[in-house]
Amino acid sequence: MNLSVALPLVGAALFALGIFGVLARRNVLAVLMSIELLYNAAMLNFVAFNRYRYPDAAWGQGVALFILAIAAAEAVVGLALVLVVYRRFNTVLAEKLDLLKG
Amino acid sequence: MTENIVCGFLAVMTLVPAALAVTVRNIFHAALWMVVCLSGVAGFFALAGADFLFVAQLLVYAGGILILLLFVVLLSGSPKDWAARAVNERWLPSVVVAAAFVTLLAVVLKALPSTVPPAGSPEPSTAALGRLILRDFLVPFEAVSFLLLAALIGAVHFSRKEDPAP
Numbered sequence: 001m002n003l004s005v006a007l008p009l010v011g012a013a014l015f016a017l018g019i020f021g022v023l024a025r026r027n028v029l030a031v032l033m034s035i036e037l038l039y040n041a042a043m044l045n046f047v048a049f050n051r052y053r054y055p056d057a058a059w060g061q062g063v064a065l066f067i068l069a070i071a072a073a074e075a076v077v078g079l080a081l082v083l084v085v086y087r088r089f090n091t092v093l094a095e096k097l098d099l100l101k102g
Numbered sequence: 103m104t105e106n107i108v109c110g111f112l113a114v115m116t117l118v119p120a121a122l123a124v125t126v127r128n129i130f131h132a133a134l135w136m137v138v139c140l141s142g143v144a145g146f147f148a149l150a151g152a153d154f155l156f157v158a159q160l161l162v163y164a165g166g167i168l169i170l171l172l173f174v175v176l177l178s179g180s181p182k183d184w185a186a187r188a189v190n191e192r193w194l195p196s197v198v199v200a201a202a203f204v205t206l207l208a209v210v211l212k213a214l215p216s217t218v219p220p221a222g223s224p225e226p227s228t229a230a231l232g233r234l235i236l237r238d239f240l241v242p243f244e245a246v247s248f249l250l251l252a253a254l255i256g257a258v259h260f261s262r263k264e265d266p267a268p
Binding site: 002003004005006007008009010012013014015016017018019020021023024025026027029030032033034036037040043044047048050051052053055058059061062064065066068069070071072073074075076077079080081082083084086092093094095 | 106117120121129136139140143147150151155158163174175186189190192193195199200211230234235239250252254257
């Protein structure tokens with residue numbers, strides 16, 4: 001299989017798994033992990049398109065590097081929030097966090 | 103040919119642990135599967151000639167974020183939560199949405215004009231990446247450094263000992 005198709009396909013499959021995790025997982029930490037999967041799928045596609053469609057430029061890799069930095073920031077704040085939520089509600093299951101009624 | 107074998111191996115190494123990470127009950131095991139999956143993505147970066155991203159992925163993701171995640175898993179999960187059902191009762195619509203999404207992306211990829219991959223092994227791209235970041239991406243680069251600083255301060259702020267509830 002042509003690698004210029006195979007790599008974005010792997011990225012798409014990874015993205016679909018991440019979407020499933022975000023929608024279906026009960027544990028807030030697992031939802032955060034699934035968001036990391038989404039970031040990784042996006043990075044993989046940026047790098048693959050850079051390599052197989054615009055091999056003379058490095059912009060795709062630059063954007064992927066920014067995604068990496070933003071994912072790190074998101075993970076730090078998200079994990080701190082999970083710790084606060086656990087201290088206050090004593091659970092990490094998403095459906096128990098129903099303070100906002102609606 | 104060799105590239106195709108490596109690509110197939112990396113695809114299995116990425117997608118199977120990812121599927122396990124979003125389905126296993128034990129959240130600690132899910133985090134460990136994530137390490138394998140992210141290493142597979144790093145392998146894809148190496149295959150596509152992104153050498154700096156390969157190292158950064160291993161250092162920042164597999165080495166940094168996942169260790170942080172494991173710490174939070176161990177600090178926050180009670181064993182009762184660990185054995186709880188992994189997915190909520192709307193998992194079937196979620197599967198449908200995910201399948202629809204991957205079908206859509208596959209159709210779009212099929213519609214793209216196919217390209218011949220550049221021959222030969224890719225050049226090291228770290229120098230080009232550095233020039234790009236310090237020239238064209240200079241303002242976003244500074245903005246990201248502010249974002250990381252803000253995230254650091256925010257995390258410290260959130261994880262302080264709270265005042266007793268009013």
